[in-house]
Amino acid sequence: MIGKLNHVAIVVPDIEAGTATYRDTLGAAVSDPIDLPDHGVTTVFVTLPNTKIELLHPLGAESPIAKFLEKNPGGGIHHVCYEVEDILAARDKLKADGMRVLGDGEPRTGAHGKPVLFLHPKDFHGTLVELEQV
Amino acid sequence: MIGKLNHVAIVVPDIEAGTATYRDTLGAAVSDPIDLPDHGVTTVFVTLPNTKIELLHPLGAESPIAKFLEKNPGGGIHHVCYEVEDILAARDKLKADGMRVLGDGEPRTGAHGKPVLFLHPKDFHGTLVELEQV
Numbered sequence: 001m002i003g004k005l006n007h008v009a010i011v012v013p014d015i016e017a018g019t020a021t022y023r024d025t026l027g028a029a030v031s032d033p034i035d036l037p038d039h040g041v042t043t044v045f046v047t048l049p050n051t052k053i054e055l056l057h058p059l060g061a062e063s064p065i066a067k068f069l070e071k072n073p074g075g076g077i078h079h080v081c082y083e084v085e086d087i088l089a090a091r092d093k094l095k096a097d098g099m100r101v102l103g104d105g106e107p108r109t110g111a112h113g114k115p116v117l118f119l120h121p122k123d124f125h126g127t128l129v130e131l132e133q134v
Numbered sequence: 135m136i137g138k139l140n141h142v143a144i145v146v147p148d149i150e151a152g153t154a155t156y157r158d159t160l161g162a163a164v165s166d167p168i169d170l171p172d173h174g175v176t177t178v179f180v181t182l183p184n185t186k187i188e189l190l191h192p193l194g195a196e197s198p199i200a201k202f203l204e205k206n207p208g209g210g211i212h213h214v215c216y217e218v219e220d221i222l223a224a225r226d227k228l229k230a231d232g233m234r235v236l237g238d239g240e241p242r243t244g245a246h247g248k249p250v251l252f253l254h255p256k257d258f259h260g261t262l263v264e265l266e267q268v
Contacts, residue, residue: 001160001161001162002160002161002162002182003182003183004182004183004184004185005139005142005182005184005185005187008139008142008211008214010259010260010261011260012259012260013259013260014259017259018259021257021258021259024231025228025231025233026135026136026216027135027136028135028136048136048137048138048139048216049137049138050138050139050184050185051138051139051184051185053139053214072260074255074256074259074260075259075260075261076259076260076261077142077211077213077214077260077261079211080142080187080211082160082182094159097158097159099159121208122208123155124155125144125146125147125148125151125152125155125208125209125210126144126145126146126147126206126208126209126210126211127144127209127210127211
């Protein structure tokens with residue numbers, strides 16, 4: 001069912017410092033910081049030859065990653081995102097297998113303008129999993 | 135400097151259950167569990183079209199991931215591994231930038247039989263980074 005690893009999301013306490021580490025220290029291609037108010041994050045895309053790293057920092061009072069940063073003030077790896085061809089078929093299969101979809105269970109438009117879902121980390125051995133239809 | 139994302143390593147509390155989740159629930163291609171006593175882990179390779187997920191479980195009393203599992207009994211994302219062409223050049227550049235290399239600073243042979251180094255998570259915003267020469 002799952003295809004490519006679309007990205008690894010990493011929460012950083014300072015988006016400028018995080019960007020500098022990936023650009024200057026690790027020598028990767030990075031985007032400018034992009035505010036995504038609908039998702040409550042500022043993100044920087046780090047483009048690797050085969051996938052992306054997304055650096056995330058909370059944006060606004062309701063940011064869904066604010067709690068993660070409170071718990072992990074130094075930052076940390078937040079989730080992995082796998083691509084699927086048909087997100088509704090994937091969701092229905094996962095639900096039939098007893099997996100919990102976060103929120104109301106309906107796909108929403110993700111940071112790339114495509115339908116996404118998040119799956120409960122307790123059902124995936126402690127890993128928050130995002131699915132993105134491509 | 136960094137090239138491809140070689141793998142994302144995920145520690146799971148039960149390697150059979152973790153394998154089943156990736157194989158049966160997520161529909162990915164998985165290897166048999168492989169004991170790597172020199173590295174203190176049992177690993178299962180999950181092959182995605184563009185990279186790998188490595189499921190890890192402690193093996194032996196001295197496992198380097200035992201402490202992680204104590205802290206995160208449900209499991210969690212442990213590290214990311216980036217490929218580099220020349221690990222000694224990469225190490226020297228990183229050290230010149232003030233980054234800390236774990237252990238004695240010399241590359242050791244990783245789980246794929248290639249030279250690897252681990253970088254201090256505090257220098258990478260809470261993310262444990264492995265570099266592998268390819």
